[in-house]
Amino acid sequence: MKRPLQAFAVVAAVLVSGCASPPSKVDPLEPMNRALYQVHDVLDTTFVKPVAEGYVAVVPQFVRTAFNNVFNNIDDLFSAVNGLLQGKPDKAGNDLGRVMVNTVFGLGGLIDIATDAGIERGNEDFGQTFAVWGFPQGPYLFIPLFGPTTVRDGTGVLVRIAVGPVGYISNVPVRNSIYGLGYIDLRSQALEGGSIVDTAALDRYIFIRNAYLQRRRYMIYDGKPPPESEDEQ
Amino acid sequence: MTMTKLIRRAYAIGAAWALVLAPFAVIAQAQEAPDAMVKRVSQDMIATIKSDPLIQAGNEARIREVIEVKLIPHFDFMRMTALAMGKNWRTATPEQQKRLSDEFKTLLVRTYSSALTKYRDETIDYKPLRMSPADTDVTVRTVVMKAGGQPIQMDYSLTKAADGWKVFDVVISGVSLVTNYRDEFNEQMKNGGVDGLIKTLSDRNKGVAAK
Numbered sequence: 001m002k003r004p005l006q007a008f009a010v011v012a013a014v015l016v017s018g019c020a021s022p023p024s025k026v027d028p029l030e031p032m033n034r035a036l037y038q039v040h041d042v043l044d045t046t047f048v049k050p051v052a053e054g055y056v057a058v059v060p061q062f063v064r065t066a067f068n069n070v071f072n073n074i075d076d077l078f079s080a081v082n083g084l085l086q087g088k089p090d091k092a093g094n095d096l097g098r099v100m101v102n103t104v105f106g107l108g109g110l111i112d113i114a115t116d117a118g119i120e121r122g123n124e125d126f127g128q129t130f131a132v133w134g135f136p137q138g139p140y141l142f143i144p145l146f147g148p149t150t151v152r153d154g155t156g157v158l159v160r161i162a163v164g165p166v167g168y169i170s171n172v173p174v175r176n177s178i179y180g181l182g183y184i185d186l187r188s189q190a191l192e193g194g195s196i197v198d199t200a201a202l203d204r205y206i207f208i209r210n211a212y213l214q215r216r217r218y219m220i221y222d223g224k225p226p227p228e229s230e231d232e233q
Numbered sequence: 234m235t236m237t238k239l240i241r242r243a244y245a246i247g248a249a250w251a252l253v254l255a256p257f258a259v260i261a262q263a264q265e266a267p268d269a270m271v272k273r274v275s276q277d278m279i280a281t282i283k284s285d286p287l288i289q290a291g292n293e294a295r296i297r298e299v300i301e302v303k304l305i306p307h308f309d310f311m312r313m314t315a316l317a318m319g320k321n322w323r324t325a326t327p328e329q330q331k332r333l334s335d336e337f338k339t340l341l342v343r344t345y346s347s348a349l350t351k352y353r354d355e356t357i358d359y360k361p362l363r364m365s366p367a368d369t370d371v372t373v374r375t376v377v378m379k380a381g382g383q384p385i386q387m388d389y390s391l392t393k394a395a396d397g398w399k400v401f402d403v404v405i406s407g408v409s410l411v412t413n414y415r416d417e418f419n420e421q422m423k424n425g426g427v428d429g430l431i432k433t434l435s436d437r438n439k440g441v442a443a444k
Contacts, residue, residue, distance in 0.1 A: 200344040218407025
């Protein structure tokens with residue numbers, strides 16, 4: 001899984017190496033990423049965002065919440081797996097407890113009883129596991145229709161899709177509908193944040209990159225990231 | 234000693250004492266704990282948003298006014314701007330620093346008011362504060378709870394000033410506002426120096442869209 005992405009990154013690095021300004025450490029592919037961001041922005045504004053807005057306008061809140069809970073419930077299961085892979089049995093136990101409570105008493109995950117009961121989500125994923133194992137972050141990437149990621153996090157997402165339960169559904173229309181719903185669910189969660197970025201950012205590309213990398217760092221260190229020196233960036 | 238002289242002297246002593254005691258009054262005021270301050274101000278904001286008919290009608294000018302009056306006095310924009318500028322801060326003249334922090338303030342007020350127009354019925358959970366009496370920088374941790382949504386962590390970094398605790402950073406789900414602006418500011422500095430950054434900020438505040 002990792003190899004094609006790395007190869008892609010190398011090719012892309014060669015392609016942009018002709019540029020004048022020195023590439024930054026976190027984002028050596030910035031010229032390519034910025035172009036992809038422009039592509040993404042057009043696609044998102046034209047197709048994805050209107051669909052997500054329509055979804056929010058048409059589907060009642062409680063139904064959207066129920067769908068979101070089901071997807072989160074699956075994520076929690078993988079969070080438990082990744083908690084174990086990172087040697088955090090307490091966190092893994094919490095997540096496994098959440099999945100059991102929500103699946104059994106929350107009607108197969110439609111209701112998030114565990115959060116109401118104060119059991120916090122672990123929010124672990126494969127990208128974080130690779131980080132804990134010592135894999136380097138790799139270049140920052142902006143993938144149209146997918147959003148900000150890094151080589152490490154993107155690899156994690158590919159692993160997650162490869163082993164995720166939806167892939168085992170053999171009925172293709174059903175499977176694709178679930179992927180589609182999951183995608184729109186995810187996009188609808190980001191609608192409010194997006195309009196704040198529009199007001200706050202001087203340069204949306206950089207704003208999103210920084211917010212993404214800060215957030216991932218925070219998650220990798222379970223909310224207690226070591227202080228970062230100014231020059232490190 | 235005549236009576237008038239005595240009275241004059243009493244006044245003088247009174248005035249002197251007032252001068253001596255004045256700073257203590259400020260200190261007494263400053264002794265509102267940082268977490269108590271965050272709670273008081275945020276609850277006041279929520280109460281205002283819920284009860285003000287103009288805000289309910291989505292009047293952005295009114296929202297900005299409320300932010301200016303209730304929120305801004307509790308922020309240290311000079312420190313905030315200095316942190317976001319990093320080592321570039323020292324290359325700016327005092328006048329430039331003033332303009333930078335004013336423009337940055339306006340940008341954050343605009344951002345905050347656009348965020349507040351989306352306020353629904355979120356409630357805030359205040360985490361217990363861990364600090365020792367000698368601390369001059371503290372973090373107040375809160376969690377914004379939203380019906381049907383995931384809880385959002387919102388932490389405030391505060392510093393102790395003569396007239397109370399002042400917020401110099403807000404960290405939302407691990408994303409620090411100040412850190413997030415550091416690269417943006419750097420980028421603008423590379424292209425047009427301090428004046429370039431001031432211009433970009435003021436353009437944004439005049440409603441020119443971001444790249």
